[in-house]
Amino acid sequence: MKSLFLKIVLIFAVLGSLGANKSDNNTFVATKEWQEIKEGQKIPPGLHVRINLTTLKKEAKLLENNDSEESNKSENHALSALPEEAISTSSPSDAKSPTKSKTKHLLSDALKRAPRDALAVEHSPQAFQKIKKDYKMIKETYDEMRKHFKTDAEIITKIVQNVVNVTTQDSYVMEPEHKIKWKMDALNNLYHMVDQIDNGVLFVQIGGLEKVLLPIIVNETDTTLRVQALRVLGTLTQNNPKTKIAAFENNVGEHLSRILMTSNDADELSAGVFAFGTFIRRFPIAQERILSTSGSQALIDVLKKECELKIKAKVVTIISDLVVERRLLTELSTENYTESKLFGWLSANSFCETIETLIxxxxxxxxxxxxxxxxxxxxxxxxxxxxxxxxxxxxxxxxxxxxxxxxxxxxxxxxxxxxxxxxxxxxxxxxxxxxxxxxx
Structure with missing residues (x-):
C-alpha cells in the first residue's frame, strides 16, 4: 500500500511538472544531486523526479546507471520519495520495530499534509450525505419489494384456493368469458411450476389434482381449458413417482382413456396422448390396470382416427417404450409384468392390422x-x-x-x-x- 501511494504521488508530480507555466523560459539544470524544481521551470526529459514528503517540494536529478533497470524502478521511486530516516532494512514481518513504527508515522503525517486535490479523493460532507440518502432509498425500495415476493409453494397454494373458491362459492360472480380467461391464467401458471418434483408433490398434497385439474378435464365444456388442464397433468406426472401414484388413485388412467377414445379434436388428442404417456411410463401397476382394460384400445383407436400423423407417431412411441420396459422387466424375472402380457393386449385390439394399414x-x-x-x-x-x-x-x-x-x-x-x-x-x-x- 505504501509503495502504491508513492507511485500515485509520483504520477501526479510528473503530470504537474508537465503542466507548468509554459510562458517561463527557465529550464531546470539537473545534476547528480537532488535539487528543488522552482515554480515555472521546465524539466528536461530523462530525469529522476520525486516529491520530497518532508518538504512537499518537487525535486529532480540525473538518472544513474542502476536506475535504468526495469525491475528496480518501483523500489527506487518509493525509497527516493522517503526521508533517509524512513528507509529501513529490517524484515517486513518485524511490525514492532522502531524503524517501521517511525516510517508509518512519517507516511501518516505526509498523507495529512498532502493536497486533497492531488490525491483525487472527495471528502465533501455533502457527497457522503448523498451516498447515505441513495443507500437508504435503495434499501427501502428493496424492503418494499420483498413484501410482494412469493415462493412457489405460496403461489401454488393461492392458485388452488382461488380456483376452489371461484368454482364452489356463489359469491364469486363472473361472466363466462372472464371465468374461462381466469382459469386459463391459473392453468398457465401451474404448467410452468408443477414440473418441479417438490412443486408437483405440494400441488397434489393440497388437493390440486382432484379440486382443480380433474373437474376441468372431466366436466369442463370449454375445449381450450380441457387441453391446458391435460398439459398440466402431463407435466405433473412426468418423472414424478409420487404424483403418478396420486393420479392412479384418482382414476386418471380411465379418464384419459375415455378422452382418447371419444375426442376428435386434434389439440385435445395431442394433449391427451402426452398426459397418458407421461402417466403410464415406468409405472407397471398402472399399466396392468389400464392397458388390460380400456388403455390399449384407447391407444389403437387414436391410430385409426382421422388426425395428424404426428399424433399417431406419439402413440406408437408410447407403445414402443412400453414394450422395451416390459422386456427389461421380463429379464429381471418379474413374472407379473411380462412382455407377453402387453403383446396379448395389443393383439386383442388389432395392433398389427392397424400398423400394416397405417404405414x-x-x-x-x-x-x-x-x-x-x-x-x-x-x-x-x-x-x-x-x-x-x-x-x-x-x-x-x-x-x-x-x-x-x-x-x-x-x-x-x-x-x-x-x-x-x-x-x-x-x-x-x-x-x-x-x-x-x-x-x-
Missing amino acids: PSNILELLEQSDIMEDFVEVMENTYTLCNPQWPRNSRLFHTLTTLYTSYLRTQDEHKLEISERLKSLIPKVFDNGIMRDEL
Missing part, C-alpha cells in the same frame, strides 16, 4: 417426414415378433417399406440415410419368411 396409407407424408417414419420403424423393430403371422405376407407393406428405403438412400439428408440403414436391417427380419422370399 402404406401415409407413404407420401412419410417420404417427407423421416422423423415420424423413425417412430414407426422403432415400433416395428420392437413388435415384429408379435405381428409375424400377418406382416410377412403383406405385399403392400413390403413395397411401402422398400420404397421408403430406396427413396431415403438416394438423398443427401443424414437422418434419412440413417433411417434407410435401419430399414435395410428391418425388412429382412419382417419379411424373410413371407412375401420377400416369394418375390425372390
Whole structure:
C-alpha cells in the first residue's frame, strides 16, 4: 500500500511538472544531486523526479546507471520519495520495530499534509450525505419489494384456493368469458411450476389434482381449458413417482382413456396422448390396470382416427417404450409384468392390422417426414415378433417399406440415410419368411 501511494504521488508530480507555466523560459539544470524544481521551470526529459514528503517540494536529478533497470524502478521511486530516516532494512514481518513504527508515522503525517486535490479523493460532507440518502432509498425500495415476493409453494397454494373458491362459492360472480380467461391464467401458471418434483408433490398434497385439474378435464365444456388442464397433468406426472401414484388413485388412467377414445379434436388428442404417456411410463401397476382394460384400445383407436400423423407417431412411441420396459422387466424375472402380457393386449385390439394399414396409407407424408417414419420403424423393430403371422405376407407393406428405403438412400439428408440403414436391417427380419422370399 505504501509503495502504491508513492507511485500515485509520483504520477501526479510528473503530470504537474508537465503542466507548468509554459510562458517561463527557465529550464531546470539537473545534476547528480537532488535539487528543488522552482515554480515555472521546465524539466528536461530523462530525469529522476520525486516529491520530497518532508518538504512537499518537487525535486529532480540525473538518472544513474542502476536506475535504468526495469525491475528496480518501483523500489527506487518509493525509497527516493522517503526521508533517509524512513528507509529501513529490517524484515517486513518485524511490525514492532522502531524503524517501521517511525516510517508509518512519517507516511501518516505526509498523507495529512498532502493536497486533497492531488490525491483525487472527495471528502465533501455533502457527497457522503448523498451516498447515505441513495443507500437508504435503495434499501427501502428493496424492503418494499420483498413484501410482494412469493415462493412457489405460496403461489401454488393461492392458485388452488382461488380456483376452489371461484368454482364452489356463489359469491364469486363472473361472466363466462372472464371465468374461462381466469382459469386459463391459473392453468398457465401451474404448467410452468408443477414440473418441479417438490412443486408437483405440494400441488397434489393440497388437493390440486382432484379440486382443480380433474373437474376441468372431466366436466369442463370449454375445449381450450380441457387441453391446458391435460398439459398440466402431463407435466405433473412426468418423472414424478409420487404424483403418478396420486393420479392412479384418482382414476386418471380411465379418464384419459375415455378422452382418447371419444375426442376428435386434434389439440385435445395431442394433449391427451402426452398426459397418458407421461402417466403410464415406468409405472407397471398402472399399466396392468389400464392397458388390460380400456388403455390399449384407447391407444389403437387414436391410430385409426382421422388426425395428424404426428399424433399417431406419439402413440406408437408410447407403445414402443412400453414394450422395451416390459422386456427389461421380463429379464429381471418379474413374472407379473411380462412382455407377453402387453403383446396379448395389443393383439386383442388389432395392433398389427392397424400398423400394416397405417404405414402404406401415409407413404407420401412419410417420404417427407423421416422423423415420424423413425417412430414407426422403432415400433416395428420392437413388435415384429408379435405381428409375424400377418406382416410377412403383406405385399403392400413390403413395397411401402422398400420404397421408403430406396427413396431415403438416394438423398443427401443424414437422418434419412440413417433411417434407410435401419430399414435395410428391418425388412429382412419382417419379411424373410413371407412375401420377400416369394418375390425372390
